Amino acid sequence: MKIWLILVLLLLGSIASAEQEALSTGQYDVTFDMGDVGLYTTNITEKDSRFYAKITSENNSAVIIGYETTAADMNIAEENVLDFLIQSGINDTDVSLYKRTIDDQMAIFAVAPRADGLPVFLASYPEYMGAYGTAFYVVVFSNFPWEEGTRNLLDTLQVDYEPLDNIEFQDNISDYGTPYPITISDEDESSEEKELLESDSRENLTYKGYITFSNNNGESIDDAIIIGNAKTDLEGIDAEYYYLEKRFGKRGTDWNLDQQSLVNEEGANYDAMDITLSDGSKQTIYFDITDFFGKF
Helix, strand or coil: CCCCCCCCCCCCCEEEEECEEEECCCCEEEEEEECCCCCCCEEEEECEEEEEEEEECCCCCCCEEEEECCCCCHHHHHHHHHHHHHHHHHHHHEEEEEEECCCCCEEEECCCCCCCCCEEEEEEEEECCCCEEEEEEEEEEEEECCCHHHHHHHHHCCCEECCCCHHHHHHHHCCCCCCCCCCCCCCCCCHHHHHHHHHHHHHHEECCCCECCCCCCCCCCCHHHHCCCCCCCHHHHHHHHHHHHHHHHCCCCEEEEEEEEEEEEEEEEEEEEEEEECCCCCEEEEEEECCCCCCC
């Protein structure tokens, strides 16, 4: 899975000074210590099994991203780092890569120059949650100076995760036990009927009332679904997941994302979303992201 996740300011923020921070949202608890950086604000939110946290001071910012996946792979962590840098307009030939321990996990760590010559720092690491049979990735981006924020952040960062299914399981336990859903359905529709219903469900589909999707089926680059009017990369990526849920059902139940790849062809940019459906079949859906690619 790739990350392209270039973040914007999230929800309600709080003002803090340098001390141990503890942020929580849904499945994730995030703690860190920025060291002696003065006043800054923190924001955190969660959507579709991903969290986005932002740390902002007067002159600098850092972003922490986490998302659930099915496999822990250092190669994907490296791809997360390089994709983020590419979308930030940084030439990968100017990047220095390192291995570093973050949150007791092996991480890929990058140092790269901005246009003004100052360094930016980016790291990604996977963590396999054996108890839950799943994994998650964390990506960290920071333009705080190394000795004035970034080093402390990486040295103290800790992300604790509990899958939503387990949270819901605990919340739903009663004296009788855990509720078991009963579903009664008609006979399965024919493939032709399913295709028609699927097409109808996407007609005139919009996200947030203004982000649009073309009527392409997305099953090849030549027929990629064009996403229009997204103001930022984050909005565009959210729109992709919104579309997939409208078309294939709930993520984590009806389908899972195996990998997200950035493809550049003839000057256009595409996201290739490799998914596995609940019946075990695999499918790749292509989105044309040229309209919002690289927007902050």
